[in-house]
Amino acid sequence: MSLAASSLSSLRRQLTSGKISARDIVEDVIAQISSRDGDIGAFLSHNGEAALAAAEKADLSLPLGGLPIGIKDNINVEGHPCTCASKFLKDSYTSPYDATAITKLKAAGAIPFGKTNLDEFAMGSSTENSGLQTTQNPAAPGHIPGGSSGGSAAAVAARLIPAALGSDTGGSIRQPASHCGVVGLKPSYGRISRYGLVAFGSSLDQIGPLTHTVEDSALLLNALAGGDPRDSTSLNDPVPDYTEGLDSGVSGMKLGLPKEYFADGLCPKIRERIESTAKKLESQGAEIVEISLPHTEYAVATYYIIAPAEASSNLSRFDGVRYGNRTENPEDMLALYTDSREAGFGSEVKRRIILGTYVLSSGYYDAYYLRAQKVRTLIRRDFQEAFEKVDAILTPVAPETAPKMGSASGDPLKHYLADIYTISANLAGNCGISVPLEPIDGLPVGLQILGPHLGEKKILRCARAVEAG
Numbered sequence: 001m002s003l004a005a006s007s008l009s010s011l012r013r014q015l016t017s018g019k020i021s022a023r024d025i026v027e028d029v030i031a032q033i034s035s036r037d038g039d040i041g042a043f044l045s046h047n048g049e050a051a052l053a054a055a056e057k058a059d060l061s062l063p064l065g066g067l068p069i070g071i072k073d074n075i076n077v078e079g080h081p082c083t084c085a086s087k088f089l090k091d092s093y094t095s096p097y098d099a100t101a102i103t104k105l106k107a108a109g110a111i112p113f114g115k116t117n118l119d120e121f122a123m124g125s126s127t128e129n130s131g132l133q134t135t136q137n138p139a140a141p142g143h144i145p146g147g148s149s150g151g152s153a154a155a156v157a158a159r160l161i162p163a164a165l166g167s168d169t170g171g172s173i174r175q176p177a178s179h180c181g182v183v184g185l186k187p188s189y190g191r192i193s194r195y196g197l198v199a200f201g202s203s204l205d206q207i208g209p210l211t212h213t214v215e216d217s218a219l220l221l222n223a224l225a226g227g228d229p230r231d232s233t234s235l236n237d238p239v240p241d242y243t244e245g246l247d248s249g250v251s252g253m254k255l256g257l258p259k260e261y262f263a264d265g266l267c268p269k270i271r272e273r274i275e276s277t278a279k280k281l282e283s284q285g286a287e288i289v290e291i292s293l294p295h296t297e298y299a300v301a302t303y304y305i306i307a308p309a310e311a312s313s314n315l316s317r318f319d320g321v322r323y324g325n326r327t328e329n330p331e332d333m334l335a336l337y338t339d340s341r342e343a344g345f346g347s348e349v350k351r352r353i354i355l356g357t358y359v360l361s362s363g364y365y366d367a368y369y370l371r372a373q374k375v376r377t378l379i380r381r382d383f384q385e386a387f388e389k390v391d392a393i394l395t396p397v398a399p400e401t402a403p404k405m406g407s408a409s410g411d412p413l414k415h416y417l418a419d420i421y422t423i424s425a426n427l428a429g430n431c432g433i434s435v436p437l438e439p440i441d442g443l444p445v446g447l448q449i450l451g452p453h454l455g456e457k458k459i460l461r462c463a464r465a466v467e468a469g
C-alpha cells in the first residue's frame with residue numbers, strides 16, 4: 001500500500017519507528033495527486049514545495065507529527081487560496097490567516113496539504129455545484145462523490161491523501177463519506193472552533209474529519225476540539241482523549257432505530273444493510289430499541305428556511321468591495337454590488353440568497369423564519385427525549401447510494417429532500433458519524449450513528465464496533 005493510501009495511525013507508527021520520513025509521505029501524496037487527480041478532480045490547489053518544507057521541519061513527537069491533511073477550500077489556510085469553489089473568490093483571494101482548526105492541526109504537528117473541491121460555498125450535496133471543476137466518485141466513476149465536502153471525501157477515498165477536513169452544515173461531511181466509502185464525523189455544535197471557516201449557516205456549521213478509519217477520526221478530533229476565544233459559540237468543555245476506550249465494544253449500549261427514518265423513500269437495500277448491522281451489534285451485547293423522532297417530517301422545510309436565511313446574511317460580505325470579484329467600471333455604487341454578485345455567484349448560491357432574503361423580509365419573517373426556529377426547538381426536543389432512552393441512534397445517511405452525475409440537475413428540490421436524514425443533527429446541534437458498511441451493488445454506503453450533544457466518544461465507540469465487523 002502506498003503511503004498516501006495508509007491510515008494516519010499506521011503512518012504514525014512507521015514514522016516513529018524511523019521506517020519512513022515525513023518527506024516520504026508528502027512526496028507520495030504529491031506523486032499520487034499528479035498521476036491520478038486529473039481524472040478525479042478532488043483538489044483545487046496545492047503547494048507541494050511548502051508542504052515538503054514543512055515535512056523537513058516536522059516534529060514527530062507530536063500526535064500528528066508529519067502527517068499531511070487535505071483541507072476543504074472553505075477553510076482558511078494562511079498563504080493559500082480560499083475559493084469556496086466560487087468564481088467570486090478564484091484568483092482574487094489569498095488567506096491572510098489560519099482558521100483555528102488549522103492552527104490546531106499545525107500545533108499537533110500536521111501539515112495542511114492542498115485545498116479540496118466543494119459545492120460553491122458548501123451549498124449542495126453532490127459537488128456538482130462547484131463553480132470551478134467536477135469531482136468524480138473514486139469508488140464509482142460517473143457517479144457523484146456527494147457533497148458538499150466531495151473533494152475531501154474523494155481525496156481520501158481515492159487514497160490521494162490519508163485524511164482531510166470537511167465542513168457540515170446539513171450533512172456535508174457524513175453524506176460524501178457515505179457515498180465514497182470513508183469515515184466522516186460531524187462533531188457537536190461548538191466542539192470545534194468555526195473561526196476561519198467561511199460561514200454558510202453559522203448556527204449549523206461544524207468542521208470535521210474525513211478519514212479511512214474510526215481511530216483516525218478520533219485522532220483528528222483530539223487535535224481539533226476545544227474552546228476558542230475567537231469563536232464565542234465554541235465550547236470550553238474539557239477535551240477527552242477520543243481514542244481511549246474506542247475498542248470497548250457496544251455491550252451494554254442502548255441503540256435506537258427511529259421509525260420515521262425507515263419510512264417510504266428509503267432504498268430497501270440500505271434499510272436491509274442497516275437492519276442486519278443492528279442485528280450484529282445486538283449479538284455483540286447492544287440493546288436495539290425502536291424510537292420515535294416525531295418532528296422529522298418538518299426537518300427539510302425547517303433547514304431550508306434557516307440555512308438560506310443565515311447564508312443570505314453571511315454572503316452579504318461578498319459585494320465587490322472587500323473580497324474577491326469586482327466588476328469593472330460600474331455605473332454607480334449599487335451597480336458595483338449587483339454586477340459583482342451577478343457575475344461571481346453560481347445559480348444555487350443565488351437561489352439560497354433569494355430564499356434567505358425572502359424568509360427574513362418584513363411581512364414574511366414571522367411566517368417563515370420565526371416559525372422555523374420554533375420547529376427547530378421541537379426537533380431538538382425530540383432528540384433530547386430520545387437520548388434519555390438510548391445512547392446512540394442508528395440511521396441511513398442518504399435515501400440512496402451515490403446517484404449518477406447530472407441525474408438531479410435542474411431539480412434542486414430533489415437534492416434538498418435527500419438531506420432528510422442528516423440535517424436534523426445540525427438543527428439540534430448533536431454529533432453524528434458515517435461509517436462504511438458493505439457496498440450495495442458495488443456502491444459504497446454508510447451507516448449514520450447520531451449521538452447526544454458532546455457524545456462523540458459514544459458514537460466513535462459504536463462506529464468502531466461497526467468497522468470491526
Ligand code: GLN
Binds near residue numbers: 122170307
Ligand atoms: N446539502 C445541504 C445543503 O445543500 C448541506 C450542505 C452542507 O452541509 N454544507 O445545504
